[in-house]
Amino acid sequence: QVQLVESGGGLVQAGGSLRLSCAASGRAFSDYTMGWFRQAPGKEREFVATLTRSESTYYKDTVKGRFTISRDNAKNTVDLQMNSLKPEDTAVYYCAASVAPGIFTLERRYNYWGQGTQVTVSS
Numbered sequence: 001q002v003q004l005v006e007s008g009g010g011l012v013q014a015g016g017s018l019r020l021s022c023a024a025s026g027r028a029f030s031d032y033t034m035g036w037f038r039q040a041p042g043k044e045r046e047f048v049a050t051l052t053r054s055e056s057t058y059y060k061d062t063v064k065g066r067f068t069i070s071r072d073n074a075k076n077t078v079d080l081q082m083n084s085l086k087p088e089d090t091a092v093y094y095c096a097a098s099v100a101p102g103i104f105t106l107e108r109r110y111n112y113w114g115q116g117t118q119v120t121v122s123s
Contacts, residue, residue: 009117022095
């Protein structure tokens with residue numbers, strides 16, 4: 001069983017930055033594909049970014065160049081650095097882990113989920 005706990009959310013003005021962090025339990029963290037998803041009010045949860053165990057990354061088009069996903073296997077953490085934030089980035093952000101190798105953008109490919117952290121970007 002893997003537990004994921006997100007932190008770092010908050011309120012920021014448009015153009016600002018936030019860094020989300022996800023702490024994972026378990027001894028096999030370095031083998032997991034890690035992902036970040038988000039859910040805006042009234043919308044379905046959507047893919048944001050993913051990072052494989054071999055450090056390959058993939059991003060949603062609208063966050064490319066603004067968001068960066070990274071991991072620290074020694075600390076069992078995965079971060080999402082978010083720069084140049086826009087009001088449309090407002091959402092609850094979720095960390096997810098997949099025990100399978102590969103780049104995944106679909107929710108059903110992820111086995112474990114955190115509880116989410118709120119990000120609000122004001123205009």
